[in-house]
Amino acid sequence: MSNVEHASKGLEGVVATTSGICYIDGEAGVLAYRGIDIHELADNSTFEEVCYLLWYGRLPKADELRQLKWRMAEERKLDSSIIYRLQLVPRHVSPMDMLRTLTSTLSYYDPEAAKNDHDANVNKAIRLTSQISMLVANYDRIRKGKPLVEPDRALSHAANFLLMLNGAAPTDTAERAFDIALILHADHELNASTFAARVTAATLSDMHSAVTSAIGTLKGPLHGGANEAVFKILMEIDAVGADPVEYVKGMLGQKKKVPGFGHRVYHTEDPRATHLRKMSQDLGTSSGNPKWFEYSRKIEEFINVDKQLNANVDFYSASTYHTLGIDVDLFTPIFAVSRVSGWTAHVIEQLDDNRLIRPRAEYVGPAYPQKWVGMEER
Numbered sequence: 001m002s003n004v005e006h007a008s009k010g011l012e013g014v015v016a017t018t019s020g021i022c023y024i025d026g027e028a029g030v031l032a033y034r035g036i037d038i039h040e041l042a043d044n045s046t047f048e049e050v051c052y053l054l055w056y057g058r059l060p061k062a063d064e065l066r067q068l069k070w071r072m073a074e075e076r077k078l079d080s081s082i083i084y085r086l087q088l089v090p091r092h093v094s095p096m097d098m099l100r101t102l103t104s105t106l107s108y109y110d111p112e113a114a115k116n117d118h119d120a121n122v123n124k125a126i127r128l129t130s131q132i133s134m135l136v137a138n139y140d141r142i143r144k145g146k147p148l149v150e151p152d153r154a155l156s157h158a159a160n161f162l163l164m165l166n167g168a169a170p171t172d173t174a175e176r177a178f179d180i181a182l183i184l185h186a187d188h189e190l191n192a193s194t195f196a197a198r199v200t201a202a203t204l205s206d207m208h209s210a211v212t213s214a215i216g217t218l219k220g221p222l223h224g225g226a227n228e229a230v231f232k233i234l235m236e237i238d239a240v241g242a243d244p245v246e247y248v249k250g251m252l253g254q255k256k257k258v259p260g261f262g263h264r265v266y267h268t269e270d271p272r273a274t275h276l277r278k279m280s281q282d283l284g285t286s287s288g289n290p291k292w293f294e295y296s297r298k299i300e301e302f303i304n305v306d307k308q309l310n311a312n313v314d315f316y317s318a319s320t321y322h323t324l325g326i327d328v329d330l331f332t333p334i335f336a337v338s339r340v341s342g343w344t345a346h347v348i349e350q351l352d353d354n355r356l357i358r359p360r361a362e363y364v365g366p367a368y369p370q371k372w373v374g375m376e377e378r
Contacts (some may be wrong), residue, residue, distance in 0.1 A: 012193035012264070016357070017198070021345050022189040023160035029268035034058065041157075042239040042275045047057065047182040047338070048072065054187060054345035055125055057200045067133050068126070073153045075130040076160065083138065083148070091143050095333045096364040098139050099132070103215055106131055107208035116204060116351055120187060126205040132211075132340050135165035136333045143207055158182055161337065166325050173286045174324055177279045181320060184272040184313065185335055187342030189265075193217040193224075194339075194346050199345040202357040214343045215336055224332035226314035227321065231328050234295050234318065244298040260315030263304050269310040276316035283323040292319035 007012050023032040031038040034053050041050055052060040052068050060068060085105060090099050101220040107113040110127060112120040134151070141148050141164070149167050151160045158179035160168040170178070188194070197214040200208070237247045248258055263270050277297075284290035296319050300311050321331050 007288075011359075016190060016195070016351075019346070019349060020057065020348060021342070022187045024189050026263075026265040026267050029266055029271050031188070031271045038184065038271050038369060039274070041183055042180050046100070046184060047179050047186070047341075050183050050186050051125075051129060051341045053342050055122055055348065058371065059114045069156075071126050072130045074149070075127045075150045076134060076153075078131060078134050078138070082106065082109070082135075086135070086139050086142050089139065089143075095136060095139055095329055096215070096224070096336075097322055099135055099333050100212060102135050102139075103128070103132060104136075104208060104212045107206065110208065113206060113208060116206065117347065118352055120302045121207055121344070121351060125341070125348065127234055128207065128344060129340050130157075132336045133161045134164065136330060136337055137161055138320070140327065140330060141166055141167075146150055162324065165330075171286070171325075171332055173282065177320065178280060178324055180275055181317065181334075182338040184275055185317075185338035187339070187345065191223065192220070194343055197343045197344050198350045199357045201350045204351075204354070207344065207347055210347045211340060211343050214339070218332060218336055218339070223358055224335050225333045226259045226312075227318040227335075228328050230296075230315055230318035231292075231322055231331070233259070234292055234322075235328075237295055238291070243296045245302045248299050248302060258299070258303060260318065261307070261309040261311055263310075263312045266310070270312040271311040273311045273316055276313065277311070280316045280319040280323070283320060287323050289323065292322055295319075323373060 021034065023035060033050060034057060036053070036059075041053075045053075048069050049060060049065055049071075052065060056064075063375065072192060082105060085102060086098070089102075106128070110124060112123055115121075138148055146167065149164045151164060152169070155163060155169065156175065156179060159170055159175045162174060162178055190198075193214040196217040197210040200210040200213040221229070233247070233251075236242075237244050247348065251258055277300075278328075280293045280296060281290070284293040293316075294315060300315065303309050303311075318331065321334060322328070327336060
């Protein structure tokens with residue numbers, strides 16, 4: 001018999017480490033970074049300020065925030081060979097596949113790639129956060145045959161991404177909406193991709209390897225990708241002129257899952273969905289195209305009553321991102337544009353007090369001992 005404790009499928013309920021980064025109370029619907037409620041951060045903060053909070057453990061003073069913004073602007077650049085590699089990526093390749101591969105390649109040009117001390121890891125966190133947003137925006141421009149757009153040092157991280165993606169500076173409403181979306185997605189404790197990053201870092205590998213592991217994990221549809229699935233449903237509803245509720249009833253009748261509802265941790269409304277719902281509505285109104293929010297709201301109200309399930313972060317991020325001019329297959333890469341801030345914070349924390357992550361498995365194979373049997377007796 002194995003001497004390990006009984007397994008928890010999917011490690012559900014297992015506490016794997018201690019962390020001072022993210023606090024979640026699934027019963028109360030609470031999400032907080034470094035103890036500050038996500039609602040306060042979404043209402044009052046910026047993504048750059050949240051990055052500082054995650055990496056340094058506290059909110060920045062005015063000069064510290066200015067310095068971080070300056071450093072992020074300085075690192076908002078890609079080596080010419082990275083641009084060349086982006087141009088060589090086959091056009092059929094998904095943005096997530098590109099991002100996984102090119103993020104790893106970024107390490108070739110990082111002056112501190114081989115260093116694992118605290119300061120070097122903070123520096124790499126800043127570089128990766130600036131550069132990953134450029135990879136996503138530039139790849140989309142290249143695959144569409146459009147010229148690349150240089151970032152503007154005077155603009156925020158959120159505004160720069162939308163500028164580089166769409167070729168024009170965003171409206172104030174669009175910039176603030178995307179900034180809040182980045183804040184909401186920045187960290188979420190030991191989700192699958194963050195855990196993958198920490199496992200990689202714990203081997204004393206490097207920051208780029210850890211983030212590449214996280215991106216590969218995020219690529220899986222059970223982690224990232226639900227917001228893409230949500231919008232594909234909204235597009236199908238629109239294409240066939242269906243009633244949103246009747247369409248969803250048809251899905252349920254075929255035993256299909258409606259993406260964007262329920263959560264492994266939250267037993268009440270996902271606090272991030274609270275903000276994304278309002279953002280979707282506000283953007284729909286300001287853009288003069290409210291139908292995506294209206295479809296979403298009708299579906300949410302029906303699922304709330306019929307299945308007693310709440311919308312999660314993915315449900316309203318779908319209509320929000322679309323209204324910002326973002327293609328469906330960029331939804332999950334944009335998750336990474338934000339979550340890289342959290343991934344890197346966890347890598348920093350892991351390596352500051354490291355222990356190799358090596359769980360056990362509960363053996364359920366043939367009873368020991370089994371005898372080896374010769375070929376003639378098999």
